[in-house]
Amino acid sequence: MSPDTPSGIPRALVVWFPDWPLVAAQMAGDIPEGVPAALLEKGLVAVCSAEARAAGVVRGLRVREAQSRCPELVAVHADPARDGREFEPVVAALETALPGVQILRPGLCAVRARGAARYYGSEESAGGAALEAAARLGLEARVGIADSIFAAEQAARRAGELSPLVAVARGESAEFLAALPVTALGEPKLASLLIRLGLQTLGSLAALPPSDVRSRFGAEGLTAHARARGQDPRAVVPRVPPAPLERTLDFEPGLDRVDQIAFALRPTAEEFVEGLRVQGLACTELRVHIADDAGQRSERTWGHPNHFGAGDVVDRVRWQLQSAGSPAPSRRRGNTHAAAPWRSTGEALAAPVVQVRLSPDKVDLLGRRGQALFGGVDERLDHGLRRLQTMLGHGSVLHPVRGGGRLLVERSLLVPWGEDPPAGTAARADRPWPGAVPAPLPATVFAEPLPVQLLDDATHPLRVGPRGDLEAPPAWFCPGPGTPRRAVRSWAGPWLLRQRWWDADESRRSERFQILDSENEAWLLLGEDGRWWAEARYD
Numbered sequence: 001m002s003p004d005t006p007s008g009i010p011r012a013l014v015v016w017f018p019d020w021p022l023v024a025a026q027m028a029g030d031i032p033e034g035v036p037a038a039l040l041e042k043g044l045v046a047v048c049s050a051e052a053r054a055a056g057v058v059r060g061l062r063v064r065e066a067q068s069r070c071p072e073l074v075a076v077h078a079d080p081a082r083d084g085r086e087f088e089p090v091v092a093a094l095e096t097a098l099p100g101v102q103i104l105r106p107g108l109c110a111v112r113a114r115g116a117a118r119y120y121g122s123e124e125s126a127g128g129a130a131l132e133a134a135a136r137l138g139l140e141a142r143v144g145i146a147d148s149i150f151a152a153e154q155a156a157r158r159a160g161e162l163s164p165l166v167a168v169a170r171g172e173s174a175e176f177l178a179a180l181p182v183t184a185l186g187e188p189k190l191a192s193l194l195i196r197l198g199l200q201t202l203g204s205l206a207a208l209p210p211s212d213v214r215s216r217f218g219a220e221g222l223t224a225h226a227r228a229r230g231q232d233p234r235a236v237v238p239r240v241p242p243a244p245l246e247r248t249l250d251f252e253p254g255l256d257r258v259d260q261i262a263f264a265l266r267p268t269a270e271e272f273v274e275g276l277r278v279q280g281l282a283c284t285e286l287r288v289h290i291a292d293d294a295g296q297r298s299e300r301t302w303g304h305p306n307h308f309g310a311g312d313v314v315d316r317v318r319w320q321l322q323s324a325g326s327p328a329p330s331r332r333r334g335n336t337h338a339a340a341p342w343r344s345t346g347e348a349l350a351a352p353v354v355q356v357r358l359s360p361d362k363v364d365l366l367g368r369r370g371q372a373l374f375g376g377v378d379e380r381l382d383h384g385l386r387r388l389q390t391m392l393g394h395g396s397v398l399h400p401v402r403g404g405g406r407l408l409v410e411r412s413l414l415v416p417w418g419e420d421p422p423a424g425t426a427a428r429a430d431r432p433w434p435g436a437v438p439a440p441l442p443a444t445v446f447a448e449p450l451p452v453q454l455l456d457d458a459t460h461p462l463r464v465g466p467r468g469d470l471e472a473p474p475a476w477f478c479p480g481p482g483t484p485r486r487a488v489r490s491w492a493g494p495w496l497l498r499q500r501w502w503d504a505d506e507s508r509r510s511e512r513f514q515i516l517d518s519e520n521e522a523w524l525l526l527g528e529d530g531r532w533w534a535e536a537r538y539d
Contacts, residue, residue: 009235011113011170013123014152015094015130016142020107021078022047023139024086029297030076037074038066046078083107085359090137092241097133098126100238110149112236127165142166147173148232154184173230178203185224190217202228243279246359247272254293254352258321261353262314269313272358277366282307285362285420288320292351301361303419305382312386317356319394321349385417404428406436406497408445408524408536435497437512442524442536449533453478454513454525455485461530464494464511477517479534486517494527 017023021039025031036052038045045061055070067073083106091109095101098111116126127143134141143165144155151173155166168176177184180202182191199205205213206228213225226233249268255261276283286308290298302316385397398414401421405411411429415421454462456472464470476485493513500506512535513525522538 009148009231009233011123011145011147012110012149012152012236013098013113013116013127013130014104014108014110014144014149014156015134016144016153016156017090017107017134017139018142019047019049020087021083022049024083024106025076025079027086028082028299030082031074035074036070036072037076039078040075041078080106090134090139093133093137094130095241097129100236102236102239104149104153108153110152110236111238113145123167124165127167131164144168146176147171147230148227149234149236150227150232151177151230154180174206174228177228177230178206182228185227187220187224190220190224193217243275245272245275245279245281245363246357247275248355248357250355251353254354256349256352258318258349261321261356262318265314265317265356266310268356269310269317269358272313273308273310276360276363280366281360281363282366283360283362284308284364285360286313286316287359287361288317289355289357289359290317290320290353291355291357292349293354294351296351305418307364307366313358315386315389316394317358319389321353323394389417401425402429404431404433406433406499407526408437408441409447409449411436412445435495435499437524442522443539444537446534446536449526449535450480452480452523452525452532452534453485454488454515454527454532462527462532463530464496464527468494468496468511470494474513474515477515477523479517479521479523486519489516489518491515497526 022031022037025037025039026033031037034051036049036055036057038048038052038057040046040063043063045057045059045063045066048057048059048066052066052070052073055073057066057070057073061069063075067075087103087106091101091103094109098116100111100115101109102111103109111130113123113126116129117123120126120129123145127145130143131141141164142156142159144152144157144159145166146152146155146168147170151168154177155168159166178201182194182199182202182205184202185191194200194205199208205225208225210222210225214222217224223233247268249265251261251264255264273283284304284307286302286304288300288302298320300320302320304312308316389397394416397417399417401413401415403411403413403421403425405428413421413425453476454474455476455478456462457475458472459476460472462470462472462474474488474491477488478485491513492515494511495513497508497510497512499508501509509528511527513527514522515525516522523534524536524538526533526535
């Protein structure tokens with residue numbers, strides 16, 4: 001029997017990995033295995049594990065409702081980049097058994113059934129080969145075979161543990177789909193409209209004349225109508241396997257010294273950079289994955305203002321090993337996905353490293369990454385600063401970027417040289433931030449506010465009422481312990497700062513004053529409950 005459908009489109013074999021975003025998070029080490037877990041998207045549960053479902057957690061729940069049903073729930077935000085990154089080796093393993101794979105989305109892929117059936121003798125045997133390839137990776141998979149990609153996907157979703165493969169006979173896809181609800185189309189707006197019109201199932205939609213569907217629902221409705229009839233117009237388009245750009249170095253036995261690892265990594269780093277150069281590419285963002293002999297992993301993404309060379313790659317791996325176990329401060333880029341389980345003591349590591357993997361997270365055309373004629377970063381300056389980083393550590397050379405917030409210290413972030421600011425920094429800086437100090441801003445902003453004293457005429461700490469009312473005006477100011485008090489010559493304020501009142505941990509109720517003391521120094525003060533700090537000084 002020919003695997004082709006009556007419409008001429010080859011039959012499809014779809015491999016589906018249930019709850020793939022959750023599986024990808026577990027593979028990346030963001031979620032421990034065997035615990036109730038959920039992935040969040042826009043504040044709602046998008047995917048949940050079997051343990052979470054057993055506790056009553058379902059898709060669409062708000063985070064607090066899900067945590068009330070399952071207090072031990074581990075919640076992680078969805079990350080499409082992580083889903084695609086972890087799915088790449090799975091697809092590579094499938095291609096060893098079924099060439100010509102098309103990725104529909106991370107966790108779902110399709111192949112043409114014709115060639116696979118000819119090689120393995122039948123469609124069912126081809127599906128079994130796909131299941132075996134997934135089982136070798138320790139993954140649970142479902143396989144569906146039908147006349148169209150949509151029908152094959154629905155067949156895979158209805159396969160179970162007892163029968164992980166469902167094959168719909170040629171020409172029977174419409175009958176198989178007829179009983180399914182219209183929500184299976186994956187078009188929420190269209191499905192809602194169809195339900196309100198009384199079309200509850202795909203069979204009722206397929207029974208309508210195509211001309212009526214087009215006139216009422218347009219092109220989107222006509223495509224859904226074709227899928228409901230088992231005539232999905234999409235054909236399987238095999239992907240062209242990309243040239244491998246990442247490089248992996250395994251150590252047997254593991255190495256426990258930073259200098260040994262850096263020396264052994266140099267040829268691999270050169271091969272990594274050369275492989276990109278052959279493709280006409282330059283790496284601007286590098287992901288370093290390190291694993292030890294206990295199975296623990298550490299991942300971090302590193303940036304570069306120009307592009308990575310072999311020496312830059314080795315430096316990043318050395319810095320990551322030397323900073324093992326030390327979380328990045330909140331004012332620096334927090335792009336460490338998993339803190340390293342080992343701790344560096346000088347050049348020695350507590351746990352031997354058995355694998356280092358280098359992956360290009362972002363690449364650009366090599367010709368675009370040359371030295372700019374006007375503006376840009378001077379090559380000699382960049383080289384000198386990176387030399388300092390190599391000698392003193394990654395966090396030793398910082399450059400400021402504009403941030404967002406109501407406090408002055410939040411409006412200037414210090415980022416390690418060569419790193420991009422955290423995602424969303426520019427958008428956060430452009431927000432209005434009511435209550436922030438307007439221009440002109442103070443010239444000296446203290447990294448940590450300095451404790452000071454602001455007193456009234458009776459030398460009592462100045463207090464501000466809940467509505468900004470003052471019992472007495474400020475009269476005396478003491479800039480620090482051991483310094484004489486100064487008279488307040490003029491002042492302005494108070495300006496109330498009230499933010500995140502609904503969050504008990506991060507709420508703030510503060511007041512601001514601008515004062516000019518008897519030494520002709522102007523200060524910006526921040527007070528809470530009668531205690532005062534100097535946030536900045538006008539020089």
